[in-house]
Amino acid sequence: MYRFNNRIIAGVLAGTAAFGTAAAGADSERGSDANGDLHQSCSAVPSHSQLQTMLVAARGLPNGGFGLDMWGTVVNRDGVVCAVAFTGTDRGQQCPGSRNISAQKANTANAFSLPHLALSTADLYAAVQPGGTLFGLQASNPVDTETAYRGPAADFGESDDPMVGRRIGGINVFGGGLALYNSKGVLVGGIGVSGDTSCADHNIAWRTRHALNFDFVPNGVSAKGDDNINYQGLVPVPSLPNDFSHPICKIAGVDNVSAISAGLPAVQKVK
Numbered sequence: 001m002y003r004f005n006n007r008i009i010a011g012v013l014a015g016t017a018a019f020g021t022a023a024a025g026a027d028s029e030r031g032s033d034a035n036g037d038l039h040q041s042c043s044a045v046p047s048h049s050q051l052q053t054m055l056v057a058a059r060g061l062p063n064g065g066f067g068l069d070m071w072g073t074v075v076n077r078d079g080v081v082c083a084v085a086f087t088g089t090d091r092g093q094q095c096p097g098s099r100n101i102s103a104q105k106a107n108t109a110n111a112f113s114l115p116h117l118a119l120s121t122a123d124l125y126a127a128v129q130p131g132g133t134l135f136g137l138q139a140s141n142p143v144d145t146e147t148a149y150r151g152p153a154a155d156f157g158e159s160d161d162p163m164v165g166r167r168i169g170g171i172n173v174f175g176g177g178l179a180l181y182n183s184k185g186v187l188v189g190g191i192g193v194s195g196d197t198s199c200a201d202h203n204i205a206w207r208t209r210h211a212l213n214f215d216f217v218p219n220g221v222s223a224k225g226d227d228n229i230n231y232q233g234l235v236p237v238p239s240l241p242n243d244f245s246h247p248i249c250k251i252a253g254v255d256n257v258s259a260i261s262a263g264l265p266a267v268q269k270v271k
Contacts, residue, residue: 042082044188045074045180046212048159052085055193058207059087064257065200065249069094071157072208073103073168074180075110076189081147081168084161087195091156098194099156100148103163104170105177105192105205111141113179115187118220118227121177122202123244126232128173143170175229175246176201180214185270188214199249199257202229203264210265217267226267231258 046054055072069088076082081103086094105121112119127134144167151162175198180189191214193205206228209215220227221244223235230241231248248255 041078041080042076044182044186045076045082046191046214048083048085050212051083051191051208052087054208054211055085055204056087057211058204061207062260063196063200063203063207064260065196065203066251068196068200070193070195070201070204071095071098071102072205073099073106073163073192074189075103075106075168075192077110077187079107079110079167079169081106081161081163081166082189083159084157084163086157091153094195100143100168100170101172101194102176102192103148103168104143104172105194105201106190107141107168107170107177107192108172108190109177109179109192110187110190111171113187113190113227115185116218118179118181118187118217119244120175120179120202120220120227120229121172121192122175122198122229122246123221123227124173125175125246126242126244138171138173141169141171144168174198174201175249176205178202178205178209178215178227179217180209180212181216181218182214183216183268183270185216185218197249197251197257199229199246199261202246203257203260206261206264210267213268215265215267216270218270224266228264229261231261234258 059070071094072085074083108121128137147166147168176194177192193201217226222228223241230245232245235241
């Protein structure tokens, strides 16, 4: 009986060890998906240095907002954060909450754009309001809070930002998020910008994407058939652009932004 029990115990231990090894392997797979070396999967989108350089340049132009410093985030097509950057001298120069918002905007633009149809985060505003056809969309893909708040704050916005290599999730439905289409017209990810008014965020994101050469947009719902912002009151009612419209971000009752948005560089076309 003693030997028999020993054999049972040995078998159980062996099975437990095997199960543990398999589970460890599965955890390792999940871990590599979230935390591993994702330089290869991020090779199709702008790098941290490219994002930071072009974001700083775009922020320096008149954008119709308060002229504030900005956060910018790039995700790949799988929604994995590939780069996070800021324009100020240090991370405290931008609104701290805008870091996560920029990542949510990048995730949203990527998540709801298609190879043949680009939707900016500004395009989603009208449809998600109460009574709208997409009401509730903003609650459909929650933020991964562990990703959003992990790591030392000293690394925020640096090349090793703790969000990099992880999926942030989250849905944001006001201006500042755009899908990324490369020179072949392939949808490769999204860019999100936050820190000023949402309309200024859109303008800065647009200029940054253009400078990065990722604005080969195939089609969209704006008046020009791209993913530019449609301002309520400036597009016909009813119309497709009005269905995907956004409030004008007035400052002290003055519209300093719509003319700038209308004059943004045209999207590029695949040759």
